[in-house]
Amino acid sequence: MTCQVKSKVKRLASLLLFASAAAAQMRVMALPTNSPLVAFRIVFTAGSADDPPAKPGLAYLTAMMLSDGSTRTQTYREIEDSLFPMAASFSAQVDKEMSTFIGETHVDNLEGYYKLVRGMLLEPGWREEDFKRVKDDAINGIKSGLRNNDEELGKEVLYSEIYQGMSYSHYSMGTVTSLEAIKLDDVKHFYASHYAQAKLILGISGGYKPAFLERMKKDFRQLPAAAGFQPRREEPRPIDATRAVIVDKDTRSVAISLGFPISCTRRNPDYAALLVASSYLGQHRMSGSVLYDEMREKRGLNYGDYSYIEYFPRGMYQMEPSPNLGRRYQIFQIWIRPVQPSTTKFALRLATYELDKLIKDGLSQDGFAMTRDFVTKYINVLMRTQSAQLGFAIDGLYYDRPDFAGKLKQDLAKLTLADVNRVIRRYLRVDRLMIAVVSNNGEELKQQLVSDDPSPMIYNSPKPASVTDVDKIVEKWPLHLKADAIKVVPVDRVFQ
Amino acid sequence: MVSRLSLSLSCAIFAAAAQTPPQKIFPYAYTQDDLPNGLRVVTVPTDFPNIVAVYIVVQTGSRNEVEPGHTGFAHLFEHLMFKGTEKYSQQRYNDAIKRMGGASNAFTTSDFTCFYTVFSKEDLPTVLAMEADRFQNLKYSEAEFKTETLAVLGEYNKNASSPFQKLNEALLDTAYSTHTYKHTTMGFLKDIQDMPNQYEYSQKFFSRYYRPEYVTIVVAGDVKAKAVRDLAVKDWGAWKPGDYKPGIPVEPPQDAPRTSHVAWNGRTLPLLAVAYKGPAYDDSTTDTAALDALSYLAFSENSELYQKLVIQEQKADALYASSPNQVDPSLFQVLARVKKAEDVEYVRGQILATVQHFQDKPVDGSRLDAVRKHLRYELALRMDNSETVAQVVAGYVALRRTPDTMNKLFEQYARLTPQDVQQAAAKYLTENARTIVTLDAVGAAK
Secondary structure: OEEOOOOHHHHHHHHHHHHHHHOOOOEEEEEEOOOOEEEEEEEEOOOHHHOOOOOOOHHHHHHHHHHOOOEOOOOHHHHHHHHHHHOOEEEEEEOOOOEEEEEEEEHHHHHHHHHHHHHHHHOEOOOHHHHHHHHHHHHHHHHHHHHHOHHHHHHHHHHHHHOOOOOOOOOOOOOHHHHHHOOHHHHHHHHHHHOOHHHEEEEEEEOOOHHHHHHHHHHHOOOOOOOOOOOOOOOOOOOOOOEEEEEEOOOOOEEEEEEEEEOOOOOOOOHHHHHHHHHHHHOOOOOOOHHHHHHHHOOOOOOOEEEEOOOOOOOOOOOOOOOOOOOOOEEEEEEEEEEOHHHHHHHHHHHHHHHHHHHHHOOOHHHHHHHHHHHHHHHHHHOOOHHHHHHHHHHHHHOOOOOHHHHHHHHHHHOOHHHHHHHHHHHOOOOOOEEEEEEOOHHHHHHHHHOOOOOOOOOOOOOOHHHHHHHHHHOOOOOOOOHHHEEEEEHHHOOO | OOEEEEEOOOOOOOOOOOOOOOOOOOOOOEEEEEOOOOOEEEEEEOOOOOEEEEEEEEOOOHHHOOOOOOOOHHHHHHHHOOOEOOOOEHHHHHHHHHHOOOEEEEEEOOOOEEEEEEEEHHHHHHHHHHHHHHHHHOOOOHHHHHHHHHHHHHHHHHHOOOHHHHHHHHHHHHHOOOOHHHOOOOOOHHHHHHHHHOHHHHHHHHHHHOOHHHEEEEEEEOOOHHHHHHHHHHHHOOOOOOOOOOOOOOOOOOOOOEEEEEEEOOOOOOEEEEEEEOOOOOOOOOHHHHHHHHHHHHHOOOOHHHHHHHHHOOOEEEEEEEOOOOOOOOEEEEEEEEOOHHHHHHHHHHHHHHHHHHHHOOOOHHHHHHHHHHHHHHHHHHOOOHHHHHHHHHHHHHHHOOOHHHHHHHHHHHHOOHHHHHHHHHHHOOHHHEEEEEEEEOOOOO
């Protein structure tokens, strides 16, 4: 089945999608343009949530064996030799529900490039030397990469804690111990079980010919029709009280993330309203939102503070979210960038105070109108590359929201202030939070967080009464953290 | 009066083989306007609809921080420029950007500071007017200044958990004795910590460098050159030029190899940087192009050494090299992350042997052709929307104030012979010009 967003049949796409899933056929998202470039996003709706309980990281290793490994007929060196002159890319992104292969080439090289991609995805070489390398890379990615990136580490710990006891709880790359134990046969088995047409969304955009797409579809029909496993699915457990985990490591400053599960995804009619609320509170990497203004601009606490209603990895490197991180379950999250250790408690108090204020007061009419206008127009900026358009269109299929961008604009146009303030009260809260902190002297910080002592700010310049008056409230703002609700974990044990 | 250079170029993206006269690599017709005050405006209408990207390049980076104790000020200004003016307070500026659904941000390099805004085409007059206002009438109080220096410290802090950041600091500090490339764009930590006390100096810095002769505005996207020019004259024409020229210290020739080691507080795989003093950016000779090509030939993913160390022996999990285009002589750098501390010496030896090999023997012509092809397709793939077109142009404008810089450099790539690469390796990658820095966890074997 081909679903072209620009075609007249797009309004029927959700029905077709349903029909195609029932028939266990691959889905296709094709966006032909006149561009001299061709972008691929080949998505399998299988990810780390499908890892067997004893084998976290298996979905990740499987995807890496395909994107960074050999094929039956070509060594990895031969593949790299062929890719180099094209300057073409091919990479994998693995999340809870999706394994996505992302590539782009100039149309001059389309045939040669596709031949490589086809070999890598459909005829993997499964060589032990490739396996040893990608496994080492994953282990070092945790030990040397993630553990030396305090902000990303804090966010992943937050997600892991929130989803304790369900298939979302482990880091998508796995754990060190599990990665060490996974065998090449496990990877082959995962591939055989999950890389099936029923789970495939073939995405392509750019200046390819229709016959090319037909050939591609035919090639991918080599995959088994149906997937062997039904994934385990269970709702996140409720959080009974505000809890914190402190990752203890030798570091200069303190990275903080906090959040809780929400039942709203892009499928939900409340999504547009919640998106406006989150943008108002903390639009990613932009000034002018509440958290950024209050924490960074007025008080100089750190480099920036933002809020999210969807998983957003690599936020320190990316100005916009990556597509194809579709999830059944999302969380509301506040990201407080590293603060000076002496201001940790105040920063945490201020963030929760602002969240509380948002819930109690809602947005003003002006704040609502401006944020709604921003989000509506920002969709154009978000969709400015064909790879992004393709990615978000594929997510539209996943969430059963074809023409995601167009539909979102329509939803935003219909929104009222009352809608936004209603969803804020429905989905957001300041109690029963999960807090993840990456800090030096973890035990000491734990004692501070448990105590009800005030945490006054000392500034290096005079502040207006509008700031100091709020500070008098914030410095005593209750965090409701009990000693037995805080655990301190040495960094070497995180995702070990 | 505005002097104008209009260049209509062929849309052929790809230069032909080295023997035939190369076509221009930059595929867009652009207009270059010089205002009498020294401001330059480059307009690049693209085929991508609706979106416009404005990139404002100030040819001031950490290189311009010539006075001791004041490193990091170019970057600090990247922040301060968002503090507002009498007409457009910070709040009003932010609200305007928000209303237009735009994205506005900035970045700083060693050679330039760049302020960029991406938005829908109907907002062009507002954006150019607001930008003109803040470049001419920036106003911030001492209290606001002090608070913003804390955000800069916060930026340093968030970078500090990366061992690569620490390695880079040590590499620059060791390789340079005199030139301002000795410090990173962030600046020395002690200078960042002292920034709150430097309000008056900040005003001096602004008055020196935020002048039209340092600035080029790049406008790319769904625009017409005349409209951009008219707006530039209206909003930016009255901006007064300055006369400050920094005395940037010249790095003396290095006369012996240098080394240093960073002990990392925490677990990490060992890092190794092998660097050499290279030339300043120059598109009138083949040196810059040759060293760039060498970085690919010797160290990219399909190079012999990468295949040996990363794919076959698997002793390193990362290996890459860069030969940056910078205004003053820069560092040709090779970086490796080694899996075991005991293999660092071996990897170091392999990198040095590879350098020696390229000095001894000319590379195969077909491999050089593959690099040329790679560079051309890389550029074509990158310029896939108006923002990245502006971004690419900004990088070249920072060097020579014109997009034609890109054409000239690619002409040098096209001319390059295996002998040029060999000669550049022999000329620059010498033992005396070398700096090696290692980083490993405290207590690990060195």
